[in-house]
Amino acid sequence: MLYGSTYELLTKGAPHLGFKVSFVDTSNPDIVAEAIRDNTKLIFFETPANPTLKLVDIRKVAAVASENSVKTIVDNTFLTPYFQKPLELGADIVVHSATKYLNGHGDALGGIVVSSYEEALAIRKGVLRDMGAALSPFNAFLILRGIRTLALRIERHAQNAAELAVFLKSHKAVKQVLYPGFDRNLESNPNLKKQMAGFGGMLALKIRGGVDSAVTFLNSLKLCTVAVSLGDTATLIEHPGLMTHAVIPREDREICGITDDLVRVSAGLEDVADIKADLEQALDAI
Numbered sequence: 001m002l003y004g005s006t007y008e009l010l011t012k013g014a015p016h017l018g019f020k021v022s023f024v025d026t027s028n029p030d031i032v033a034e035a036i037r038d039n040t041k042l043i044f045f046e047t048p049a050n051p052t053l054k055l056v057d058i059r060k061v062a063a064v065a066s067e068n069s070v071k072t073i074v075d076n077t078f079l080t081p082y083f084q085k086p087l088e089l090g091a092d093i094v095v096h097s098a099t100k101y102l103n104g105h106g107d108a109l110g111g112i113v114v115s116s117y118e119e120a121l122a123i124r125k126g127v128l129r130d131m132g133a134a135l136s137p138f139n140a141f142l143i144l145r146g147i148r149t150l151a152l153r154i155e156r157h158a159q160n161a162a163e164l165a166v167f168l169k170s171h172k173a174v175k176q177v178l179y180p181g182f183d184r185n186l187e188s189n190p191n192l193k194k195q196m197a198g199f200g201g202m203l204a205l206k207i208r209g210g211v212d213s214a215v216t217f218l219n220s221l222k223l224c225t226v227a228v229s230l231g232d233t234a235t236l237i238e239h240p241g242l243m244t245h246a247v248i249p250r251e252d253r254e255i256c257g258i259t260d261d262l263v264r265v266s267a268g269l270e271d272v273a274d275i276k277a278d279l280e281q282a283l284d285a286i
Contacts, residue, residue, distance in 0.1 A: 003050045003097075004245040006075075010044075027185075029060040036068045046075040047084075051204050051240045051264040052257045053178045057191045062090030077101070077231075081114075082154045083198040093119060098143045100231030101201070104153050108142035110135045153269065157201025157231075160275060161267035165203050167276050173213070173283040175261065178204040201267045202230065204240075211260035213286045214239055218263070220285035223270065223278035235268035235275050 002010070010021045024035045026045040043065050047056035058074060065072045073093045074086040080101045086094045096102055098110040111133075113123055128134050135143070165179040180199040186192050207214045218226050224235040228243050238244060241260050245253055253259070267275065 002044075002046055003075075004240070004247045007245070008247045026056045026061055027054055029057060029064050032061055033064045033068075036064070036070060040068065040070050042071040042073055044073040044075070046078065048078050048180045048200065048202065050075075050078065051178075051202075051244065051262065053078075053180050053183075053202060053204055054257070055180060055183050055185060055192050057189060058084075058086050058089040058091055058195055059191045062086075062092075065092075066090065078202050079196060079198070079200045080150060080154055082150055083158070083200055084196050087114065089195055092116075099229065101154060101157070102147055102150065102231075103143045104146040104149065104231060104233065105142070106229060106232040106234070108139045108146070110139045110143050153233075154198070154201065156269050157267055158198045160235075160269070160272045161201045161203050161265075162199065163272045164265065164267055164275060164279070168203075168205050168279065171280065171283050173208050173217075173286050174205050175208050176206040178206070178262075202265070203267065204262055204264045206259065206261045207263060207283075207286065209261070209286060211239075211241070214261055214263050215242075216286050217282045220282035221278055222281070223274055224265075224268075224282075230264075230266035232266065233269045235270060235278075236266040238264050240264055 014021050022035050025031050026043070032043060043061060045056050045061070047058060048054065049056070062072045071092040072090065073095060074091045076084055076086055076094050077097045077100050080096070093113060093115040096112045098112045099108060102112065103110070113120065115123070161179070162181060165177050165181065168174050169177045180196070183192070207217055218237065218239060221237060224237050226238060227236045228238050230236055240258050240262055241253060245258050
């Protein structure tokens with residue numbers, strides 16, 4: 001699945017510009033190949049997916065795209081260049097929400113496009129110049145400041161997320177934990193194991209009792225912050241169906257695994273024991 005606002009851009013904004021968009025399961029390269037038409041121009045996906053953390057084999061999808069003269073764009077926000085380098089795996093363009101891990105402090109807004117010189121020049125002349133989608137100097141300063149500590153921060157985010165994923169699997173109120181390290185395709189697909197140097201700081205859980213239990217859980221948090229962003233120093237937790245992905249029709253959300261019992265967690269930099277204690281007391285409150 002894609003971030004909710006990305007979905008809305010593709011379903012509502014793209015048609016006004018004359019683009020047609022097809023939504024397919026990019027974790028299956030065969031499905032991607034079948035969906036390509038004579039007028040297909042690009043394939044866009046996130047891996048790990050937001051918020052289900054589903055993995056996509058970048059190398060295989062990029063190969064399918066290249067065989068059909070189609071460009072591949074990968075949203076690499078969740079893993080950052082520290083853990084994943086899509087351009088080295090065949091992608092043509094990589095995008096990041098720099099608001100998240102690259103900035104890392106929840107105090108800036110920005111986006112980054114990474115590509116070849118020719119692609120970057122075309123974007124700069126045809127988009128930045130004409131549409132004005134350029135960072136303010138202060139936002140640029142804050143993001144550059146954050147990038148200096150990215151290596152240190154993302155390692156701690158990933159360490160905490162891994163511990164939380166294991167911890168949450170054992171709680172009676174948790175039905176399922178979604179985490180890249182738990183993806184069943186890792187062992188059977190060597191590409192997936194090689195394309196990531198780490199699993200990042202994101203995970204999600206499905207809570208027994210549905211949306212009511214999920215809301216009780218969120219309202220019972222004390223240390224963790226209920227917020228839609230991610231990649232902050234603080235642990236941020238949200239309900240995709242009610243927050244980040246609320247713009248997506250329920251039936252479309254559920255097809256992609258974004259059910260009403262799903263809660264997304266961005267593991268912060270706090271002491272992991274403190275995060276566990278807060279999650280446990282909130283789950284016990286259900």
